[in-house]
Amino acid sequence: MPIIQTKNLYKIYNEDTIPVYALKDLTLDFEVGEFTTIVGPSGSGKTTLLNMIGGLDVPSRGSVLVDGTDISTLKKNQIIDFRLHHIGFVFQSYNLIPVLTALENVSLIMELQNRDKDEIRKRAIHVLEEVGLSDKLNSRPSELSGGQQQRVAVARALASRPKYVLADEPTANLDTKSAMNLLDIMARLNKDESMTFIFSTHDQRVIERARRVVTLVDGALYEDLKKEG
Numbered sequence: 001m002p003i004i005q006t007k008n009l010y011k012i013y014n015e016d017t018i019p020v021y022a023l024k025d026l027t028l029d030f031e032v033g034e035f036t037t038i039v040g041p042s043g044s045g046k047t048t049l050l051n052m053i054g055g056l057d058v059p060s061r062g063s064v065l066v067d068g069t070d071i072s073t074l075k076k077n078q079i080i081d082f083r084l085h086h087i088g089f090v091f092q093s094y095n096l097i098p099v100l101t102a103l104e105n106v107s108l109i110m111e112l113q114n115r116d117k118d119e120i121r122k123r124a125i126h127v128l129e130e131v132g133l134s135d136k137l138n139s140r141p142s143e144l145s146g147g148q149q150q151r152v153a154v155a156r157a158l159a160s161r162p163k164y165v166l167a168d169e170p171t172a173n174l175d176t177k178s179a180m181n182l183l184d185i186m187a188r189l190n191k192d193e194s195m196t197f198i199f200s201t202h203d204q205r206v207i208e209r210a211r212r213v214v215t216l217v218d219g220a221l222y223e224d225l226k227k228e229g
């Protein structure tokens, strides 16, 4: 079964006044372990789609299924719980907490999940090692480069072993070297841990690395390209 399915998904903003069709009749399946980019011009609905499959916003019509469950049938606290336990989020602007160290930033979600303290520490150190930051455990975001901050954000997203990771333009603020480094790390985690990644991008360097490229235009599916091999 696909891990995520959208079925005839619509998102219409301002439906009562001047409607904006941000997503139009989108039916897509995402399988476990896929490494997919969502591409398309600015305003084509990429962020809206990520918000829908991240349970951050609700469809106007149609549905989003995760492991076969329509997430719109979940109650508000169940959705919050679902996001916390099953989805890793990575944002364009990193969204790290400035007063916390890398280790503390990565630990935070697991603390919200009420995990065992020793387990949290071990796991946080492990994922920070995986993203190449074992020497930055006690650094605050301001002491890290943009690329390093985004790697902390990826470590944070992965620390709690989510079902899938959603990233909105994760390389937008990174130079080529940092962007490629981040992509190498994501690709390795995708391969070694069968972690499912779905991320939006404008970045040609990133698109070249994706296994699958879903192109949106004006909120509708324009192309769904799966690469061989």
Ligand code: ADP
Pocket: 013, 014, 020, 021, 022, 040, 041, 042, 043, 044, 045, 046, 047, 048, 049
């Ligand atoms: P992208 O991420 O591809 O740039 P978005 O998903 O941000 O596209 O936006 C898709 C369309 O929906 C755009 O026309 C945008 O202006 C519109 N839109 C997004 N969010 C809102 C909102 N909260 N209210 C009204 N329109 C919105």
Ligand code: ADP
Pocket: 042, 043, 046, 047, 169
């Ligand atoms: P991106 O291009 O990276 O998707 P945007 O600048 O289009 O980012 O959107 C940033 C935020 O503003 C999003 O949360 C989106 O939902 C919201 N937004 C976008 N367009 C509109 C709009 N026309 N009205 C209200 N909110 C909007």
